[in-house]
Every structure is written in C-alpha cells, then in structure tokens.
Amino acid sequence: MLDARTIEIVKSTVPLLESANTALTEHFYRRMFRDNPELKNVFNLSHQKTGRQPAALFAAVLAYAKNIDNPAVLSAAVERIAHKHTGFAIQPGQYAIVGHHLLETIKELAPDAATPEVIDAWAQAYGALAEIFIGREEQIYKENETQAGGWRGTRAFVVKEKRTESEQITSFLLAPADGGPVVDFRPGQYLSLHLASDRLEHNEYRQYSLCQAPNGENYRIAVKREQGGVGSNFLHDHVNEGDTLQVLPPAGDFFMEVTADTPVVLISGGVGQTPMRAMLDQLLSQGHNAPVHWLHACENGAQHAFKADIQARRQAHANLETHVWYRAPEATDQPAEDYDATGLMDLSRVKDAISQPGAHYYFCGPIPFMAMVKETLSGWGIGDDRLHYEVFGPHQSL
Ligand SMILES: Cc1cc2nc3c(=O)[nH]c(=O)nc-3n(C[C@H](O)[C@H](O)[C@H](O)COP(=O)(O)OP(=O)(O)OC[C@H]3O[C@@H](n4cnc5c(N)ncnc54)[C@H](O)[C@@H]3O)c2cc1C
Ligand code: HEM
Numbered sequence: 287m288l289d290a291r292t293i294e295i296v297k298s299t300v301p302l303l304e305s306a307n308t309a310l311t312e313h314f315y316r317r318m319f320r321d322n323p324e325l326k327n328v329f330n331l332s333h334q335k336t337g338r339q340p341a342a343l344f345a346a347v348l349a350y351a352k353n354i355d356n357p358a359v360l361s362a363a364v365e366r367i368a369h370k371h372t373g374f375a376i377q378p379g380q381y382a383i384v385g386h387h388l389l390e391t392i393k394e395l396a397p398d399a400a401t402p403e404v405i406d407a408w409a410q411a412y413g414a415l416a417e418i419f420i421g422r423e424e425q426i427y428k429e430n431e432t433q434a435g436g437w438r439g440t441r442a443f444v445v446k447e448k449r450t451e452s453e454q455i456t457s458f459l460l461a462p463a464d465g466g467p468v469v470d471f472r473p474g475q476y477l478s479l480h481l482a483s484d485r486l487e488h489n490e491y492r493q494y495s496l497c498q499a500p501n502g503e504n505y506r507i508a509v510k511r512e513q514g515g516v517g518s519n520f521l522h523d524h525v526n527e528g529d530t531l532q533v534l535p536p537a538g539d540f541f542m543e544v545t546a547d548t549p550v551v552l553i554s555g556g557v558g559q560t561p562m563r564a565m566l567d568q569l570l571s572q573g574h575n576a577p578v579h580w581l582h583a584c585e586n587g588a589q590h591a592f593k594a595d596i597q598a599r600r601q602a603h604a605n606l607e608t609h610v611w612y613r614a615p616e617a618t619d620q621p622a623e624d625y626d627a628t629g630l631m632d633l634s635r636v637k638d639a640i641s642q643p644g645a646h647y648y649f650c651g652p653i654p655f656m657a658m659v660k661e662t663l664s665g666w667g668i669g670d671d672r673l674h675y676e677v678f679g680p681h682q683s684l
Contacts, residue, residue: 287414288410288411288414291407292407292410292411293411295407296351296407296408296411297352297355299399299408303348303351308337310392311341311344311347312337312340313391313394313395314340314343314388315340315343317387317390317391318383318384319334321387322383322387327488327489328374328375328376330491330492332515332516333679333680339680341682342680342681345681345682346363347388349363350415351411354411362539364419365422365539366681368422368423368426369426369537369538370493370681371423372423372427372534372537373476373478373491373538375439375440375480375491376423378423378424381416385409385413385416389409430469430535430536430537431535435466435467435468435502436535437469438535439534440534441462441463441464441532442463443460443461443462443463443505444460444461444463444529444530444531445458445459445526445528445529445531446504447459447527451508451591451592452584452588454510454511454589455508455509455510455511455557455589456511456522457497457506457508458507458508458509458521458525460477460504460507460531461503461505467502468500468502468504469535469536470500470502471505471536472536473496473500473542473564474495474538474540474541474561474564474565475495475536475537475540475541475561476495476496476536476561477493477494477505477507477533478491478492478494478533478534478537479493479532479533479534480532480533480534481517481520481531483520483524485520485524486520490516490517491534493538493678494507494509494560495507495538495564495650495676495678496536496560496561497559497561497563497564499568499571505533509522509557510557540648540650540674540676541565542565542568542569542648542674547576548576548644548645549577549578549579549642549644549645549646550565550569550577550578550645550648551581551640551645552566552578552579552580552649553582553631553649553651553659554581554650554651555582555583555631555650555651555655555656556585556651557591557678558649558652558655558676558678559591559592559650560650561648561650562648563592566580566596566599570602570603570606574605575605576605577607578603578606579606579607579609580596580600580607580609581608581609581610581631581633581636582609583610583611583612583613583630583655584610584611584612584613586613586614586616586619587615587616587618587624588616590612590624590625593624596608608626609627609635609636609639610626611625611629611630611632612627612628613628613629615628631658631659633659634662644672645672647659647663648674649673649674650675650676650678653677653684656675659675660673
C-alpha cells in the first residue's frame with residue numbers, strides 16, 4: 287500500500303514523463319540490453335527497432351503514474367500485460383533488473399528532478415506494481431499447470447501438419463511430443479513459441495493466435511510470412527512436419543463472453559482472422575442462436591486463407607453470413623463466389639446487417655484497419671464495452 291506522499295510525488299512527475307515521452311523507455315531499453323544482454327534472448331528486438339515496445343512500455347508507465355491513486359482503472363491493462371509476460375516466461379527475479387534500469391534511467395535523463403525523494407517514491411511505486419504483476423503471473427502459470435493437459439514453461443510439440451493456407455499464410459498443427467492431452471483455451475487466446483536455432487541470432491518468443499476451437503489433443507496456428515520478419519520466415523522456411531517446437535501454454539485476455547442469443551460480428555483483415563476462426567468454431571459448435579457475421583478483408587484470392595472452410599461453414603449454418611472484400615482482385619477471382627466487394631473494407635455497406643442491438647464486435651488486423659473499424663463502429667454509437675480487439679504486437683490503444 288503506497289502512502290499519500292509517495293502517490294503525490296509520483297503524480298508530480300507526470301509532466302516530466304510526458305516531456306521525455308518514449309525517449310524515456312528507449313533509454314531504459316538501451317541501458318538494460320547493454321548491462322543485461324541475456325535479455326536479448328527474451329525481448330523481440332524487432333519491436334525495439336520499430337519502436338513499438340518502447341511506446342507500449344511508455345504508455346503503461348505514464349498510465350500508472352497518472353492513475354496511481356485509482357489502480358482500478360489499470361486492471362484491464364495489468365491483465366493484458368500479465369498474460370503477455372507469461373508468453374515470454376517472465377520470472378519474478380527479472381523484476382529487480384527492470385526496476386533498477388527504470389530508476390537509473392530517471393536519474394540519467396532528469397538529474398535535477400531525480401531527488402532522493404523522487405527516486406524513493408518511484409522505487410516504492412515500481413515495487414507495488416511489480417508485486418501485482420508477479421502475483422497475477424504466478425496465478426496464470428499455476429492455472430495452466432494444474433488444469434488437465436496443462437503445463438508450466440515450455441513443452442515440446444511436434445509439427446503434425448504444415449499446410450499452405452494462402453500465398454503468405456501457412457498453418458501448423460502441433461501435438462505434444464509426450465503424447466499427452468493439451469489444456470483447453472478460450473477461443474481468441476494465443477500460444478507462444480520459443481524459437482531457438484543456430485539459424486537465429488537470439489532465442490525468440492513469438493505469439494500466434496489459436497485458429498481452431500479447443501479439442502484436447504492438439505493446437506493449430508497459422509503464420510503469415512512477414513517481410514524481414516525473424517520468426518515467421520524461420521517457421522515458413524525451416525520448420526517442417528516431424529520437427530519439434532517449444533511451446534508455452536495458451537494465454538491472452540482476448541476472448542468472447544457472450545450468451546447464445548448475442549449477435550456476434552467477427553471482423554478481420556488478413557492473418558487477423560486467426561483468433562476469429564477459433565471464435566467462429568466455438569459459436570457454431572455450441573449452436574449459437576443469434577446471427578453471426580464474418581467480415582473479412584484481404585488482398586485477393588491468392589492471399590485469401592481458409593476461403594473454402596469459411597464457405598462450407600456458411601452453407602452449413604443458416605445463422606452465419608459472410609462478407610468478403612478483396613482490395614485488388616485478380617482476373618481469376620470470381621465476384622459473388624470468392625468475394626463480395628472490391629477495395630478496402632467498407633462497413634457502411636453492411637451497416638443494416640451488422641448494427642443489431644446488443645451485438646458484440648471482435649476485430650483483428652493491421653492497426654490502421656482496426657482503427658477504421660473502431661472509428662466506424664463508435665461513430666454508429668456502439669459503446670466500447672461491445673468493441674473488442676487484439677493487436678498482433680506490442681499493444682497500442684486505438
Ligand atoms: C497476441 C498476438 C497474436 C498473434 N497472432 C498471430 C497469428 O495468428 N498469425 C501471425 O502470423 N502472426 C500473429 N502474431 C504476430 C506474431 O507474433 C509475430 O509478430 C509475426 O509473426 C512477425 O514476427 P517475425 O518474427 O516474423 O517478425 P519480427 O522480426 O518480429 O519483425 C516484425 C516486423 O518488424 C519489421 N522490422 C524488423 N526490424 C526492423 C527495422 N530495423 N526497421 C523497421 N522495421 C523492422 C520486420 O520487417 C517485420 O515486418 C500475433 C502477435 C500477437 C502479439
Ligand atoms: C512493472 C514492470 C513492468 C511493466 C509496467 C511492463 C510493461 C509491459 C508492457 C506495457 C508490455 C506490452 C504489453 C502488450 O503488448 O500487451 C510488456 C511486454 C513485455 N514485457 Fe514487460 N513490463 C514490466 C516488467 C517486465 C519484466 C520484469 C520483464 C522481464 C525482463 C518484462 C518483459 C517483457 C517482454 C519480453 C515483453 C514483450 C516484448 C515484445 O513483444 O517485444 N517486463 N511489458
């Protein structure tokens with residue numbers, strides 16, 4: 287429990303943090319990787335180069351300082367970050383390293399403002415937050431370990447099938463090498479792979495949404511080849527059927543909480559359809575009563591993954607409607623059969639169908655795509671409590 291004086295001092299540093307902005311977290315990561323280079327095997331260094339992780343950490347630190355007297359505001363973010371941390375196997379002992387570099391960063395960037403009182407207040411505030419994360423992360427680790435088919439840390443999985451789903455997307459069916467069952471997950475959640483190979487400069491953790499409903503035996507993920515991407519190219523080029531991958535248990539705070547009579551709209555761009563597929567599986571297998579809309583946008587037929595599978599589901603389920611946009615169809619792509627509209631996704635085209643009272647909207651895709659979806663749906667008066675999205679990378683608020 288932080289005392290009033292500590293809270294007051296931390297809050298008083300908000301303008302300082304704001305003026306430093308992401309220079310704060312960029313400095314923090316630079317000094318941490320300099321002194322603790324072993325953490326290069328934990329963090330995704332591409333997210334450092336693109337600046338997305340320093341931005342995500344800065345947003346979290348600033349939100350914490352601003353809301354330190356009202357931590358309830360932070361609970362959704364804490365939940366998301368704790369889940370993300372478990373996907374990188376973060377351990378309690380590592381909190382001291384991060385805390386040390388954070389305090390040193392404040393001292394180095396703002397030597398005048400960083401009085402002993404300020405540093406002491408931040409040390410206490412960091413310690414309180416670290417305790418919350420450590421506690422929640424241990425709970426998640428324990429839940430995963432103690433459920434049927436669960437485990438802690440990494441577990442060896444064999445690639446049972448490697449299947450081309452589109453020009454850029456390949457799916458991998460993974461089953462435990464020990465032949466045992468696998469823990470159920472909540473559709474929308476992801477697996478983390480721990481990639482280690484002579485072909486990689488560092489060990490890498492990567493998250494992939496589970497793209498079929500839980501079945502107790504195996505998991506399927508689908509991976510898009512990212513240009514210049516370390517993990518996805520390694521998986522596409524060097525991981526084959528029969529190979530073993532080290533896998534961390536399912537995690538993530540993105541999942542559905544709807545009743546059988548809630549209209550559901552699943553909206554995806556490109557590989558963002560993966561969590562939606564598991565959600566769709568869940569809805570259809572549970573005999574969802576209300577309408578379900580599947581909205582998907584991609585480049586063209588060659589990049590349209592899982593097309594036949596979704597079409598078959600639409601034919602089998604009267605309450606499922608699909609709407610597909612191709613940005614630039616090719617001559618071989620058949621309008622009405624393969625896709626419904628050309629160009630970028632335009633939600634106004636399906637407004638009457640999808641803006642049903644009480645509907646919940648789940649979406650995933652590139653950030654600009656999700657920003658468009660959020661802006662449009664918010665503009666129709668749909669509240670944030672019915673809008674749910676997943677960012678495929680360091681979190682960013684839309
Ligand atoms: C919750 C979650 C779920 C996800 N689910 C899926 C999924 O189902 N399917 C899927 O395919 N992906 C998914 N992802 C994304 C996935 O985890 C990886 O981020 C993705 O595969 C790219 O990883 P990579 O190692 O290939 O690319 P990285 O090496 O991480 O690079 C990422 C991007 O940064 C660029 N980059 C690297 N260095 C620089 C630089 N110096 N300057 C500028 N740009 C640079 C790369 O070119 C690349 O485009 C998910 C992510 C999260 C967080
Ligand atoms: C109170 C302390 C901490 C805070 C506030 C914090 C905050 C964050 C945030 C905001 C993210 C992004 C989450 C998302 O994308 O949803 C994140 C990711 C991450 N954190 Fe932490 N974190 C803390 C401690 C730690 C510690 C101790 C470690 C271990 C060294 C760690 C390692 C990571 C890693 C590896 C990622 C993923 C990075 C990536 O995708 O590139 N964090 N953290």
